[in-house]
Amino acid sequence: MAAEPLTALLSRALAESYALMLKSHNYHWNVTGPYFKELHDLFQLQYEELFLAVDEIAEHIRTCGALAPGSLREFAALSQLSEPNATNSDMEMLEDLARSNDAVAATFRAVLRAAEKVGDDGSVDLAVQRVRAHGKAAWMLRASMSRGGAKSEARSAPVTRAPRPPRLAKAKAKPKPKPPTSPLPKQEEAAAIAVQPRSARPGGRPRSGAKASG
Numbered sequence: 001m002a003a004e005p006l007t008a009l010l011s012r013a014l015a016e017s018y019a020l021m022l023k024s025h026n027y028h029w030n031v032t033g034p035y036f037k038e039l040h041d042l043f044q045l046q047y048e049e050l051f052l053a054v055d056e057i058a059e060h061i062r063t064c065g066a067l068a069p070g071s072l073r074e075f076a077a078l079s080q081l082s083e084p085n086a087t088n089s090d091m092e093m094l095e096d097l098a099r100s101n102d103a104v105a106a107t108f109r110a111v112l113r114a115a116e117k118v119g120d121d122g123s124v125d126l127a128v129q130r131v132r133a134h135g136k137a138a139w140m141l142r143a144s145m146s147r148g149g150a151k152s153e154a155r156s157a158p159v160t161r162a163p164r165p166p167r168l169a170k171a172k173a174k175p176k177p178k179p180p181t182s183p184l185p186k187q188e189e190a191a192a193i194a195v196q197p198r199s200a201r202p203g204g205r206p207r208s209g210a211k212a213s214g
């Protein structure tokens with residue numbers, strides 16, 4: 001069986017990259033769940049990267065002298081990627097995208113081997129770049145999955161604090177001596193003094209006109 005020509009392999013890689021871009025965009029729109037914002041942004045990051053990549057791959061196919069496929073029908077016929085499913089859960093979307101990235105990376109590895117065989121350095125360089133890009137994308141997707149993800153681990157990790165230095169023992173302050181208190185509350189004390197005859201008051205003089213007893 002004859003090996004798939006390099007440009008045919010490149011065309012398949014282009015179709016799969018386009019299909020993956022569309023799947024990432026689909027999941028960007030339809031993802032739901034508690035990690036919506038993070039996944040919505042991650043999927044956008046990836047379909048934007050793919051949007052630039054498909055242009056580079058298509059133009060590389062042109063430099064190799066072949067026509068670049070560029071219709072949905074052609075892409076559907078060339079790509080072996082599964083269709084996106086908008087009803088997937090957020091974790092199923094991550095898993096699907098990670099596997100699709102693995103699949104596209106495998107196609108680019110086939111491009112790499114074919115390019116090395118014919119000594120096409122340009123195609124080797126492109127294939128190496130794409131293998132690396134899909135490896136990174138798959139890592140980011142898997143790291144975001146479930147509670148095994150790096151982000152979730154960081155979230156659930158117990159907060160460890162440095163132990164507090166021992167407090168310096170406060171010098172025990174001597175209790176202040178209390179002023180002597182009257183057995184009566186202040187107001188009652190004043191009232192008691194007011195009803196006493198002056199002579200009976202401490203230091204008081206007998207009233208004028210009052211007969212001295214005795």
Ligand SMILES: [Fe+2]
Pocket residue numbers: 028044
């Ligand atoms: Fe958007």
